[in-house]
Amino acid sequence: MYNKGFAKHYYLMLLPGLIWLFIFSIVPMFGIVIAFQNYNPVQGILGSEFVGLDTFEYMFSLNDTASIFMNTISIAVMKIIGNLVIPLIFALMLNELKHMIIKRSIQTIVYLPHFLSWVILGGIILDIFSFQGPINQILGFFGIDAILFFGRADLFPFLVVGSDIWKEFGFNTIIYLAALTGINPALYEAASIDGASRSRMLWHVTLPGIRTTVVLLSVLGLGNVLNAGFDQIFNLYNPLVYSTGDIIDTWVYRAGLLNMQYELATAVGLLKSVAGFILISVSYFLAYRLTNYRIF
Amino acid sequence: MHKEMKAFFVSVMLLLLVLTGCAGNDSAAPDSSGSDSSGSESNEPADPFGAYEEPITIKIGQELDPSDTSLPAEDSPLDNQFTRSVKENLNIDVEHYFTASPANYDQKVSLAIASNDLPDAMIVGPVELRQMYEAGQLEDLTQVYENYASPAIKRIIEGTNGIALESATFDGKIMAIPNVQLQADGVHLLWIRQDWLDKVGLEAPKTVDELKAVAKAFVEEDPDGNGQADTIGLAGPDTSNKLYATFLESTNNLYGFDGIFSAFGAYPGFWVEGEGGDPVYGSTLPETKEALSALRDMYAEGLIDREMAVREDSDQSVISGQTGMFFAPWWMGYGPLADAITQNPDANWQAYALPLNADGEYTPHLSTPTSNYVVVKKGYEHPEAAMKILNNLLDNESTFSPDKGGPGYYPLRLVFAPSDETEFTVKALREVMAGTKTPEDFKDMPEYKLLVSDVETVKTVKKEPYDDLNIEHWDPQADMGVWTRMYSLLVGGSPLVDTEINGVYSELYSQTKTMEQRWVNLKKLEDETFLKIIMGTEPLDSFDTFVEDWKSQGGEQITGEVADITSE
Numbered sequence: 066m067y068n069k070g071f072a073k074h075y076y077l078m079l080l081p082g083l084i085w086l087f088i089f090s091i092v093p094m095f096g097i098v099i100a101f102q103n104y105n106p107v108q109g110i111l112g113s114e115f116v117g118l119d120t121f122e123y124m125f126s127l128n129d130t131a132s133i134f135m136n137t138i139s140i141a142v143m144k145i146i147g148n149l150v151i152p153l154i155f156a157l158m159l160n161e162l163k164h165m166i167i168k169r170s171i172q173t174i175v176y177l178p179h180f181l182s183w184v185i186l187g188g189i190i191l192d193i194f195s196f197q198g199p200i201n202q203i204l205g206f207f208g209i210d211a212i213l214f215f216g217r218a219d220l221f222p223f224l225v226v227g228s229d230i231w232k233e234f235g236f237n238t239i240i241y242l243a244a245l246t247g248i249n250p251a252l253y254e255a256a257s258i259d260g261a262s263r264s265r266m267l268w269h270v271t272l273p274g275i276r277t278t279v280v281l282l283s284v285l286g287l288g289n290v291l292n293a294g295f296d297q298i299f300n301l302y303n304p305l306v307y308s309t310g311d312i313i314d315t316w317v318y319r320a321g322l323l324n325m326q327y328e329l330a331t332a333v334g335l336l337k338s339v340a341g342f343i344l345i346s347v348s349y350f351l352a353y354r355l356t357n358y359r360i361f
Numbered sequence: 362m363h364k365e366m367k368a369f370f371v372s373v374m375l376l377l378l379v380l381t382g383c384a385g386n387d388s389a390a391p392d393s394s395g396s397d398s399s400g401s402e403s404n405e406p407a408d409p410f411g412a413y414e415e416p417i418t419i420k421i422g423q424e425l426d427p428s429d430t431s432l433p434a435e436d437s438p439l440d441n442q443f444t445r446s447v448k449e450n451l452n453i454d455v456e457h458y459f460t461a462s463p464a465n466y467d468q469k470v471s472l473a474i475a476s477n478d479l480p481d482a483m484i485v486g487p488v489e490l491r492q493m494y495e496a497g498q499l500e501d502l503t504q505v506y507e508n509y510a511s512p513a514i515k516r517i518i519e520g521t522n523g524i525a526l527e528s529a530t531f532d533g534k535i536m537a538i539p540n541v542q543l544q545a546d547g548v549h550l551l552w553i554r555q556d557w558l559d560k561v562g563l564e565a566p567k568t569v570d571e572l573k574a575v576a577k578a579f580v581e582e583d584p585d586g587n588g589q590a591d592t593i594g595l596a597g598p599d600t601s602n603k604l605y606a607t608f609l610e611s612t613n614n615l616y617g618f619d620g621i622f623s624a625f626g627a628y629p630g631f632w633v634e635g636e637g638g639d640p641v642y643g644s645t646l647p648e649t650k651e652a653l654s655a656l657r658d659m660y661a662e663g664l665i666d667r668e669m670a671v672r673e674d675s676d677q678s679v680i681s682g683q684t685g686m687f688f689a690p691w692w693m694g695y696g697p698l699a700d701a702i703t704q705n706p707d708a709n710w711q712a713y714a715l716p717l718n719a720d721g722e723y724t725p726h727l728s729t730p731t732s733n734y735v736v737v738k739k740g741y742e743h744p745e746a747a748m749k750i751l752n753n754l755l756d757n758e759s760t761f762s763p764d765k766g767g768p769g770y771y772p773l774r775l776v777f778a779p780s781d782e783t784e785f786t787v788k789a790l791r792e793v794m795a796g797t798k799t800p801e802d803f804k805d806m807p808e809y810k811l812l813v814s815d816v817e818t819v820k821t822v823k824k825e826p827y828d829d830l831n832i833e834h835w836d837p838q839a840d841m842g843v844w845t846r847m848y849s850l851l852v853g854g855s856p857l858v859d860t861e862i863n864g865v866y867s868e869l870y871s872q873t874k875t876m877e878q879r880w881v882n883l884k885k886l887e888d889e890t891f892l893k894i895i896m897g898t899e900p901l902d903s904f905d906t907f908v909e910d911w912k913s914q915g916g917e918q919i920t921g922e923v924a925d926i927t928s929e
Contacts, residue, residue, distance in 0.1 A: 105495070105496050105497075106474055106475050106476065106477045106496050106498070107477050107496040107497045107498055108496075108497075109477070123878070126914070127882055127914075128886075128910070129882070129885075188673075191671075191673070195668065195671075196667060196668055197591070211667075213667060213668060213671060213896075215671050216668075216670065216671045216896060216898075217898070218898065303600050303670055303671050304670060304888055304889055304892055305670055305671065305889075305892060305893065305896065305898065307885075307889060308889070320881065321475075322468055322471055322472060322475070323467065323468055323471060324471075324881040325471050325474065325475065325488075325489075325492055326878070326881060327475060329878075
């Protein structure tokens with residue numbers, strides 16, 4: 066298929082990406098030094114005094130550190146699973162629909178929320194779940210007392226994960242649908258000639274056909290989940306749900322930007338890198354094991 | 362030896378400079394109100410009101426409320442009665458370095474400090490001030506204050522027994538211009554819908570138990586008569602407000618429970634005198650637990666806004682007429698009440714210095730005289746420009762019309778008020794309305810800069826009988842701007858004049874060294890625990906765990922530092 070000379074183009078095409086990565090992801094890494102300093106904005110990184118591991122000692126003495134770390138991981142993992150399974154099921158169901166106009170309209174409607182920002186959606190969701198909102202009205206109809214959904218720390222992670230899936234599943238569905246159209250129709254014909262039922266075809270033709278797409282999306286999703294949680298949680302949370310809803314990004318925002326604890330915020334930010342490294346390693350390992358998908 | 366000589370020489374020079382500065386001032390401006398200021402005496406640099414010969418530019422960070430629609434259509438935040446006054450009187454062009462909404466201003470300031478990307482001047486709080494001083498970002502304003510502060514501003518700042526100036530002084534140098542705010546801003550009164558009280562047949566609640574009874578009636582007896590169970594007894598803090606004002610932010614807390622805490626003798630967030638005379642942190646004392654227990658019961662019974670802490674803006678529930686009571690300072694006419702009255706002319710909000718404690722006394726916590734500072738970036742060429750802008754504000758404040766833009770549009774606006782301004786004005790208004798004094802009797806008091814226009818305009822919005830403050834005896838439509846001020850003063854200010862206030866001061870209103878690293882976390886622990894206790898998601902006894910954690914996570918050390926400072 067390809068030879069060494071052909072591959073050179075690929076490496077050349079990689080170059081802009083690598084430069085971008087160097088400028089925006091590698092260079093800022095030197096900022097990590099702040100975590101080991103008594104940082105002073107005027108003297109900057111080069112002029113500030115080094116304090117060694119003091120900040121880390123303090124960080125691990127805080128009750129918050131363990132909980133934000135766990136919150137980040139648990140919310141991220143739930144989001145990955147939810148964002149994988151729900152759109153997949155939805156795409157498979159939509160794929161079975163033969164009426165083109167209905168199929169297209171459903172497709173269009175469900176992916177609309179993807180284009181709204183969390184600032185807007187956050188307001189809408191808070192309204193929907195407020196005391197006077199429709200959800201509590203419905204619960205009241207069944208004689209259930211109104212629930213202060215966004216004041217409940219035990220419910221908050223699920224509301225976050227649920228609303229994120231609701232926002233994104235339409236968009237992810239389209240990617241799966243595209244992958245589904247890529248499956249060779251001859252495979253289905255062959256299967257039906259062999260007497261396979263529709264559920265059999267789903268299992269033996271459709272799913273293997275989009276396996277690589279599923280894995281690719283999940284690996285790509287991992288990189289984003291740790292970043293993309295901020296907008297959403299920031300627009301939905303309040304002090305009552307910090308204990309289960311505070312993720313590393315939101316905590317770093319409050320400590321670093323609002324409270325000017327630069328060293329601490331940087332130190333905790335390092336935790337995020339650790340969490341990201343773990344998540345990516347795990348998923349890459351799984352991808353290799355399950356589908357023999359590998360980058361290098 | 363050599364060094365000492367040098368130090369001596371420098372200090373003599375400084376002393377001389379200071380002395381000449383002061384003397385120059387005293388002779389140049391004996392009467393600040395009559396200063397028609399284009400540098401007529403001489404072009405001595407030390408003229409607090411002198412205009413620059415060449416126009417200069419100052420880039421400021423300014424808080425702008427996007428929902429504030431008070432500017433006339435032809436004006437803009439950089440071209441209005443306030444900036445024109447600065448330009449005409451001082452020849453200073455004001456430019457924006459950044460602007461931010463009230464919700465984002467602190468964040469913008471922190472960002473500017475962190476990135477060392479600063480405007481020429483801006484307003485900061487005490488925590489940011491210390492941060493900037495330690496980072497070496499501030500211009501030394503000692504000379505500026507001595508030479509350029511107008512006599513009226515000096516009188517006001519020094520009238521705080523040095524507290525205001527001391528809080529802006531580091532290592533003997535004045536690094537910022539402190540504001541001086543009203544004592545009244547720190548007293549959180551109980552505001553009640555009087556028309557609702559009449560409807561449910563109750564009196565204003567004297568004690569916490571009576572307050573509960575009123576709240577219960579407000580929730581259960583449908584005081585707004587719309588047939589729905591949608592009324593709130595007592596409003597609670599929204600996402601941007603606090604449960605109570607603290608020693609670092611001791612004023613202007615809206616919708617908190619300050620009044621209930623003080624009725625229990627609890628002063629959370631304040632450093633109070635403990636049994637041995639040493640300072641203790643009020644949030645860790647048993648009285649606070651008792652007050653939390655009462656609030657917890659009230660919340661469980663639905664007497665407090667059940668959506669508190671999750672609500673985006675408690676103003677809205679007051680404006681839309683859902684709320685029956687809330688705690689806030691005297692100036693609520695400037696707050697949600699103007700909109701509330703526009704929506705519903707019958708909303709008869711009245712203020713009370715209540716509830717009382719078990720001994721029948723009113724014992725609110727009291728504020729520090731200063732909470733905001735104007736700082737100037739190190740290296741800005743005209744540090745005195747900031748001072749001149751402040752002089753100009755105090756000098757001209759009464760000439761600005763509230764109809765042509767709210768006071769927030771004045772660049773670098775700090776409040777400079779004699780601490781009794783509200784009370785003094787209320788008494789003056791009463792005397793004028795009773796006919797025992799005329800507006801002319803109040804001409805000669807430059808510090809009370811709005812007094813003259815207040816006594817002249819009060820009768821445009823207040824109808825007879827003058828001593829009945831219920832809403833039907835007001836005419837807000839005559840002049841909404843005047844109504845806002847008069848209603849705040851007469852309704853909100855009267856309880857401060859008529860009540861004996863046995864207030865409690867905090868032993869300390871500034872940060873200590875250890876607080877810089879630890880306070881944020883301790884405060885978060887406190888806020889979360891208390892909120893959860895009140896809202897019933899954690900048991901009352903988690904208060905005891907909080908006290909232990911608080912002490913072990915740095916609270917003990919901080920208490921020691923506070924004791925060191927207060928014993929000095």
